[in-house]
Amino acid sequence: MNVDLIMNELVKKNPGEIEFHQAVHEVLESIEEIYNENPQFESSKIIERLIEPDRVLTFKVPWADDQGRIHVNRGFRIQFNNAIGPYKGGLRFHPSVNLSILKFLGFEQIFKNSLTSLPMGGAKGGSDFDPKGKSNAEIMRFCQSFMLELWNIIGPNTDVPAGDIGVGGREIGYLYGAYRKLARENTGVLTGKGLNWGGSLIRPEATGFGCVYFAKEMLATKGEDLKGKKVAISGFGNVAWGAALKVTELGGKVVTLSGPDGYVYDSEGISGEKIDYMLELRATNEDIVAPYALEFESGEFFQGKRPWEVDVDIALPCATQNELEKEDAEALVKNGCMCVCEGANMPCTPEAIEVFQGSGLLYAPGKAANAGGVATSGLEMAQNSMKINWSRAEVDDRLHHIMTNIHQNCVEHGTDEDGYIDYVKGANIAGFLKVANSMVDQGLF
């Protein structure tokens, strides 16, 4: 494989899709060596087949607002690869959603799902619908219209969507209700469902919990743990919330959260009712964190700024892609940060990652560190298939075990000669090998 040649071809074929190019480039660089050592990959043209999605569906989503005005959004589902299991991946509702963003997310999902050790292929979907300022009734009508197109191509053994930015428990509920009506069946077709209708305990917390379990393993390689550590978290959504809960439980102190409007610094730590307040903020559909500083005296709001300028031991970017750039990375390193563990998908730019790895700091990419969300989705699917519910402790134990296992896999495939653990390389190689070998075994499709 020649990385430059493949990238040139990819850029030519998918012009302007910069996030997709970025995600593919990172994987190619990591797997180049192992790919070239295994001639069956080249003769089966595995990489060329992996970077082209199996299929892309785009569709119209018309809906009426509370005043009766009609709007039209675009819906997407990208079924990227199902070599190791049914297509699986979240739905994102955000005005920035386009083909490039969903292709980067769908591509990453292939490797992430492979790392979980559960049988799940890679997919992603969503819409450029903006939930900001919408009423519950509007969100419901939008979800119903979205599902009117989607239901036909998903199913418990074909494609199982879940949440992502802008899609949480409420949206999964409306989507599931519409699916059940259209398909005339009640099956485990979505994950992140409510507990009363097929959901799994721990799924809401899973991405954040998993990310912190992963950070704990990273710290242990240096003989460290979370106790007494100051932690910067970005975002205030589902992932940020779960991470804040687990950091606090393990004795760390969360000092920031953030939104598109800026960040909040709380020197006393964001714990207890302050973490519960994050759910309230998210449920307002207003998409701002500034009210935190009005609600809690110890909170200070920094408009238009990012939390990476704060002096912390650990950084958990949990908001969105490319939210931590080179200058942010330099600031974190300068302040003595020892560990950066990605809760979001691709939140650090390639230049920021270079700074982290160059400084020898512990850095883990989202496809390994945030895999706990989709892993617990896989556990929800398993429970749905068996028609039983596991206890909170059972799901949490399994999640913990899966994250430890992913960490071990990264160490095995990513440890450099000088002992530095390159988690990017480790995650990409381990995730890739299982999928690539499965594709070779199953012939040309």
Ligand code: NDP
């Ligand atoms: P949520 O919608 O619950 O929360 C995301 C929050 O981050 C939103 O409030 C969003 O606001 C905010 N945000 C977006 N951009 C920025 C920014 N530039 N600065 C600060 N805040 C921002 O989504 P999730 O918590 O589910 O997802 C967060 C990240 O985690 C995403 O990258 C997602 O792909 C990833 N992820 C999610 C998983 C899950 O199970 N939910 C699993 C694995 C990864 P706004 O809408 O205005 O942008």
Ligand code: 2IT
């Ligand atoms: O990015 C992700 O892994 C998710 N949004 C979760 C996907 C899932 O199917 O649970």
